[in-house]
Every structure is written in C-alpha cells, then in structure tokens.
Amino acid sequence: MQKLSNLLPEGFHDSLPPHAEAGSRLERDVLDTLASHGYARVSAPLVEYEDVLTGRMTGSAKSDLMRFVDPISQRTLALRPDVTMQIGRIAATSLSSAARPLRLSYSGQVLKLRSGQLHPERSRMQIGAELIGTDSVAAASEIVAVAIEALGRAGLIGITVDFTMPDLVDVLSAGPLPLSEAQAAEVRSELDMKDAGGLTELGATGYLPLIEATGPFDDAMAKMRAFDCDGLLTSRLDGIAAIAANIKDKAELTLDPTERHGFEYQNWFGFTLFAEGFVGAMGRGGSYEIPTADGETENAVGFSLYPSPLVDAGFSAKAKDILFLPLGHDSKIAASLRAEGWRTVAALSDSDDAATLGCTHHLDGKQPIAI
Ligand SMILES: N[C@@H](Cc1c[nH]c[nH+]1)C(=O)O
Numbered sequence: 196m197q198k199l200s201n202l203l204p205e206g207f208h209d210s211l212p213p214h215a216e217a218g219s220r221l222e223r224d225v226l227d228t229l230a231s232h233g234y235a236r237v238s239a240p241l242v243e244y245e246d247v248l249t250g251r252m253t254g255s256a257k258s259d260l261m262r263f264v265d266p267i268s269q270r271t272l273a274l275r276p277d278v279t280m281q282i283g284r285i286a287a288t289s290l291s292s293a294a295r296p297l298r299l300s301y302s303g304q305v306l307k308l309r310s311g312q313l314h315p316e317r318s319r320m321q322i323g324a325e326l327i328g329t330d331s332v333a334a335a336s337e338i339v340a341v342a343i344e345a346l347g348r349a350g351l352i353g354i355t356v357d358f359t360m361p362d363l364v365d366v367l368s369a370g371p372l373p374l375s376e377a378q379a380a381e382v383r384s385e386l387d388m389k390d391a392g393g394l395t396e397l398g399a400t401g402y403l404p405l406i407e408a409t410g411p412f413d414d415a416m417a418k419m420r421a422f423d424c425d426g427l428l429t430s431r432l433d434g435i436a437a438i439a440a441n442i443k444d445k446a447e448l449t450l451d452p453t454e455r456h457g458f459e460y461q462n463w464f465g466f467t468l469f470a471e472g473f474v475g476a477m478g479r480g481g482s483y484e485i486p487t488a489d490g491e492t493e494n495a496v497g498f499s500l501y502p503s504p505l506v507d508a509g510f511s512a513k514a515k516d517i518l519f520l521p522l523g524h525d526s527k528i529a530a531s532l533r534a535e536g537w538r539t540v541a542a543l544s545d546s547d548d549a550a551t552l553g554c555t556h557h558l559d560g561k562q563p564i565a566i
Contacts, residue, residue, distance in 0.1 A: 206317030234300035295328025325497035353471025412448035519549035
C-alpha cells in the first residue's frame with residue numbers, strides 16, 4: 196500500500212479549522228462591505244487560455260505564470276495570477292454594454308509560479324473591487340475609501356495608505372528628463388533601491404529629487420510640487436492631493452512617488468495599504484486602462500486585498516459554543532436550537548464524548564448545559 200502523505204507542493208497549504216472558517220468569514224465581511232457600496236459580485240474561472248490572459252498583462256508578471264497544456268484543447272492554459280485582468284476582460288466583453296460606471300467585486304484564489312521570501316505562498320486569496328468607466332478623482336477616492344472601510348470591517352486598525360505614481364518614470368523619460376528604454380529600466384531599479392549614488396553614476400541626476408520626495412504625505416507632496424518639471428506633473432499631483440484630502444480622516448497618508456513594487460499596469464495613481472501590527476502590505480490598487488474590443492481603452496480604478504496574513508493572525512476567528520446532542524435526543528428541539536444559532540454535534544454512537552469532540556455544552560432534555 197502506498198504510504199499516506201501529507202506532502203504538498205512548495206507554496207501550498209491546507210487551511211484547517213479554525214482558520215478556514217475565519218477565512219470565509221473575513222471574505223464575507225469584505226464582500227458585504229463592497230456590496231453595500233453597490234459593487235456587484237462576479238466570478239471568473241481559475242484557469243484561462245494563456246494567450247488570452249497574457250494578452251491583458253504587461254511587464255514581467257507574464258513570466259510568473261503557472262502554465263500547463265490542456266489535454267482536451269491541446270492549448271496552453273494558465274492559472275490566474277490576478278483577478279483584476281479577468282474583470283477587465285469581462286467588462287470589455289460580456290458586460291461591454293452594461294451601464295458605466297460599472298462596479299464589480301470578486302474573490303478567489305490567485306496563483307504564482309514562484310514564491311517570494313516575503314510571500315512564501317504560491318496561492319493566495321484575493322478580494323477586490325473594480326470601478327470601470329472612469330478614473331476620476333471621485334472614482335479613485337471612492338475606491339480608496341471603500342478599501343479602508345473593508346479593512347476596518349475585517350477588524351484592522353491603524354491603516355496607512357501609501358500613494359505612488361506608477362508611470363512617473365515613463366512620463367518624465369518621455370519628456371523633460373529623457374532616457375532610452377534601457378536607461379529608464381536602470382533608473383527605475385536605482386529608484387527602487389533609493390540609491391542616489393547609483394542615479395548619479397548613471398548620469399540621471401535630474402531624478403535625484405524623487406528619492407527625497409518620500410514619506411509623510413504633505414511633506415513629500417510639497418517636495419514633488421517643487422520638483423514638478425514645467426508643470427508636467429501638475430494634474431497628476433493635483434489629482435493625488437485631492438484623493439488624499441478626501442480620505443485623510445480615515446487613514447495615515449504617505450507618498451512614495453517611485454514605488455513600483457506590484458504596480459505592473461497602474462498608470463497615474465497607485466496605492467498600497469498597510470495596517471498596524473502587520474509587516475507586509477494588506478492590499479494594493481490604482482488606476483489603469485482596460486483594452487476594449489474596438490482597439491480602444493477604458494479607464495478604471497480598483498483595489499485588491501490579500502487577507503491571508505489576517506486569517507493567520509486569528510482575525511475573524513470566533514470561539515463558538517458547540518452543543519453536544521446525545522443519542523436519542525429530540526431532533527425537533529435540536530433543530531430549534533440550531534435555528535437560534537447553536538452549532539450542534541450529534542452523537543453517532545455511545546462512545547462519542549462531548550468534551551473530546553470539542554463541545555462546550557450538552558443537551559439535557561430541552562436545555563443546553565455547559566460542560
Ligand atoms: N490587482 C492589483 C491591484 C489593483 C486592482 N485594481 C487596480 N489595481 C494587485 O493585486 O496588485
């Protein structure tokens with residue numbers, strides 16, 4: 196007989212009680228928050244044709260896909276790394292004639308080929324909302340506010356929103372601070388490391404002030420205003436400042452204009468969400484374009500939360516009373532107690548023991564009695 200194994204591929208794990216239930220409660224809480232703001236739920240498959248999926252992706256994320264050949268169609272399939280692009284596909288096809296702005300929400304597992312040091316998991320739960328048809332300040336403010344509310348509903352406190360400008364180097368290098376594509380890539384990575392020496396060595400000293408323009412929002416924004424090259428960035432900065440003004444009572448705000456981590460497709464504005472007591476980001480969002488069937492694009496804003504660290508930290512896990520139903524109990528009484536909210540565990544044989552099975556009460560005739 197084959198030896199029983201509990202070995203799973205690296206980056207995958209089972210979710211056991213009470214975590215699995217806490218995860219679904221958290222998911223429900225977040226989705227309820229999104230629904231209460233008019234975001235209608237959509238559900239997309241875990242797997243798509245690889246070319247359809249990558250056709251909607253930009254940047255290096257394409258090489259981070261889990262792929263396999265479908266024995267039925269003989270085509271290469273890929274597991275989704277991000278639900279946002281699937282929502283874009285749905286908005287551009289099945290829901291192309293739905294009224295705009297279109298508010299959609301989603302939840303599901305996403306998969307990556309490689310796990311990182313910070314994120315050892317290759318499969319993660321992603322929950323999010325996309326607002327399609329506009330990337331106005333009003334739309335962006337709504338998205339950030341709803342994201343903060345959803346995290347609050349999940350029990351988080353001390354939320355920080357870190358704003359970023361994902362296409363900043365593209366805009367500057369195509370205009371006042373010209374760079375070739377290769378140079379732009381180098382400048383981006385020096386900016387990622389906040390390496391002033393590296394930038395100077397590259398001869399990209401024009402980009403140096405960007406390293407300084409990072410930190411608490413007002414201060415960093417003032418530095419960006421001072422840097423603004425001939426007003427090229429003014430409308431972007433105005434937009435971000437207006438979003439910040441709309442949500443400043445709800446969270447701490449910081450600005451990191453060159454932060455790109457995870458911002459593959461966002462354009463003028465992006466944000467990362469942090470919460471007190473957690474090291475990594477809780478989620479991310481921003482503005483982007485959805486390619487449409489007529490070769491045009493449609494503006495959108497959205498966010499995605501990755502709540503697994505919350506579940507691991509015991510958020511949403513509730514200690515529940517569990518009522519043991521002895522053999523021969525009255526099933527009508529048991530049903531009415533369940534209707535009141537009790538969880539019951541029914542004895543199947545004489546040897547079933549209430550305490551061993553984790554029950555907190557047992558049914559004595561009509562009455563639940565604490566054990
Ligand atoms: N899906 C993006 C975040 C996002 C949603 N909408 C726009 N941006 C991410 O996970 O990084």
